[in-house]
Amino acid sequence: MLRYVTRRLLLAIPTLIAISLLIFFIIQLPPGDYLSNQIDELRAQGEEASLAKVEFLRAQFGFDRPFIEQYAVWVGIWPGPDGLHGLLQGNWGWSFEYDQPVETVLGDSLGLTLLLNFATVLFIYIVAFPIGVYSATRQYSVGDYGFTLLGYLGLATPNFLLGLILLYYGNLWFGLSIGGLMAPEYMDAPWSLAKFRSVLSHLAVPVIVIGTAGTAAMIRRLRANLLDELRKPYVATARAKGLPRGRMLAKYPLRMALNPFIADIGDLLPQMVSGSVIVSVVLNLPTVGPVLLGALRSQDQYLAGFILMFVALLTVVGMLISDLLLGLLDPRIRLQGKAAMGR
């Protein structure tokens, strides 16, 4: 097992290198860059004075250097103007649009994104599991049809519409402020218990909005998986033992039906970041989604690059977690390779 973990960790390194190369390459694909766009604009406006500063920045960031050197400086394996000072050294880069370090631009939003996504995943699992199990074990019952209908409604309703409706009633009934992940007075305040509470109460709406579609899809899949498992002979064996139904269900078919969901954890994380952009814009959530959108549009390359790297890292870590969990939960994965080796 330890060898497996080490190997997976080592494998993550070339994966991340490949991803970072690809990200940097794709960001630079459109003609020009943020600064040359700026220069053109300044020239058109005749502001020759500001040009000097922009030219300085161009040189500073090595925009006149070859692609591979720019990449190496960004990652931090090649000395730039300030020596080795890239991602590896903890320098997240400079945002031209905001004229600030990326670190300052993103601020709390990385943490809030993680918090929001984690809460959403949790919401999906908590809601979808009991409903999925109920639907599968009572196939074609009134309840099953009811949940199926609700699920389709959840899938079909546009997220942002649902978000607006929930925001309206949240404000009407609970006095929640519209938009954002916290009441306005905490916006730039340092973290405190009150601020945390405010964040929690504001989480409800976005979590429900982002989670509904995922929940509906998950219910359908869990129901289908479980229905397949319920028809398998080992379930009949377990029933023939006379175990109570709930205990039998949880121990055998549900455990088997879980595998695809564990395997999915890796995919969930990046989906949440990129999938919730529209909702984040509509609900004015301080997550990285809208920032990424803006950065990509204005070719703010270090900001976009950093966010994409962050998502890639999440994916790799998520995949690692799900693989390790699968190995832990499924003896076939854990032991079969070994058994074959011994032969």
Added chain:
Amino acid sequence: MSDLLLVNDLSVEFATPAGAFQALEGVNFRVPRGRTVALVGESGSGKTVIAQTIMGLLPASGRILSGQVLFDHDKSPDTPPRDLAALSHSDRALRMLRGRDMSMVFQEPMSALSPLHTIGDQIDESARYHLRLSRKAARARAIETLGLVGFPDPARAYHAYPFELSGGLRQRAVIAMAIICRPALLIADEPTTALDVTIQAQILALLQRLQAELDMAVLLITHDLGVVAHLADEIVVLHQGQVMEAGDRQAIFSDPTHPYLRGLLAAVPRLAASPRHAEQVPGAANAAPPESSAPADVHLKTDRRPIISVQGICKGFHSRAARRLPAEGAEPVAAVTDVSFDLCPGECVGLVGESGCGKTTTAKLIMRALMPDAGTIFFNGTDISKFAGHALSSYRTQVQYIFQDPFSSLNPRMTVGDLLCEPLQIHRRGDRASRQARARALMQRVGLDPDHLTRYPHAFSGGQRQRIGIARALALDPQVLICDEPVSALDVTVQARILALLKDLQTELSLTYLFVSHDLAVMRQIADRIIVMQGGRVVETGECDELFENPVHPYTRALLAAVPDPDPDAVFDFADAMSGAAGGPDGWPAPYCDNSHVRVQMKQISATHFVRVFEADAV
């Protein structure tokens, strides 16, 4: 002695999209305490429905219309027997009986066990639940039970996962799971159908021993009359949900009165009698068969040129782990080692052996679905590995394959007509009209109604589907048919009809068969020559009759001994069948065991009979 189980006028109905279907109609039978009752019938006869009704495991679409299932698990006379049919299937009372007083062994041990839990975890849970044993006590009991069912190292087996065990041991684990609470009634639903013959003999012996030791009644559900003849005290014959005949084993076998039972008994292939007839072998009379382009030098069997000649082929497979880490030096697992034989025009060669012996790999090598690591296969004198392009596709039309499972080998989304025309289409033969005509002719040839060409496979029974599979294999006028267990998924009566069809076709079309099977009785019916394989090697080969009458190799003998004959008077010693020879080379005496000092050779017993020995040059 009172009856443990009494089934009275039981009728069960299933709701299907096509309307109600009555699976059982007024079934009556009894199971006396401590005896074995066999429920015999073909698929669809309602055997399994009876078991499900008794256990309360009927699917949601099933409904008990009438009748009683009286279960008297309590030996004290004051408690009246309980009517299981009256307890609904989620009822707690019925659930308390399940697993404690009555339990069940299923057909396929791999799928009957959860792959995610250890054997021990699955076995001791009913002891913990029903007998309220502590974790430790339940574990001790599970280990004791594992020892009882013959695990060599029960304490270790307790922590094993199902996929780490062989098929036979898995079935033993399922049996241990069923008997851990020492039930009064054990229902065994086709407990050995999925197992090899030698393993089957061991499991049957185990059931017999357990029954005596635990004083348990066994309701044995099977289609195999050979098993029934040696295990059952009483027999109940079912057909389409009705009891055809019931009674004592001796009475049933010696004097079958119902025509259905007589037909069933007649259909069972037997090892003892030789049903061979002269007309099976296409003789010299029709020297030039109309549909064969072979030269007319085909007359005497002895100087026939082989149509397919297999010479010293070897094939190994790398396990997944070994492929990933080739540095570890893991050797490939040899599936086929140095196999040689000839297939002469018009003969049927049987390839016999148990699962994993390499018979299917051999068939696939001949099909060129796989390439051998060493050795050559000649087709009419040409090396098939040299075939490419047109020559290869023409070879593929000459050698066709009939699959084991008639359900999964036919695409459910294609009509029978499309299925039969597809090979013609692939090889660009004829136009649409001529293909249709050919398909109609093929349907007729295999005994199906040509008007059914527009139907889909699901509209046909298992036997009919296998006929479609045969028709598809015949579509391109092949010379050689490779039949991979073509009848092992079918009921005995259907099996007999398919074998007869194959024989007729062989004569009419002068086909050559390579018949792969694990079933020796089937082999005896159809094969001219038999090749016995074990562990990827040919251990004995000979003319069919001679091999059956005078088996020389210990493995062949073990195989033959392990098949129970459907004759209650024939002595069948389960213990003998469990002797070491079935296991593999380790249990074989000299000169059959591996001896590195002496060269291995195929020793000649008679003109056509050879056996693999380690012996200095003899004869």
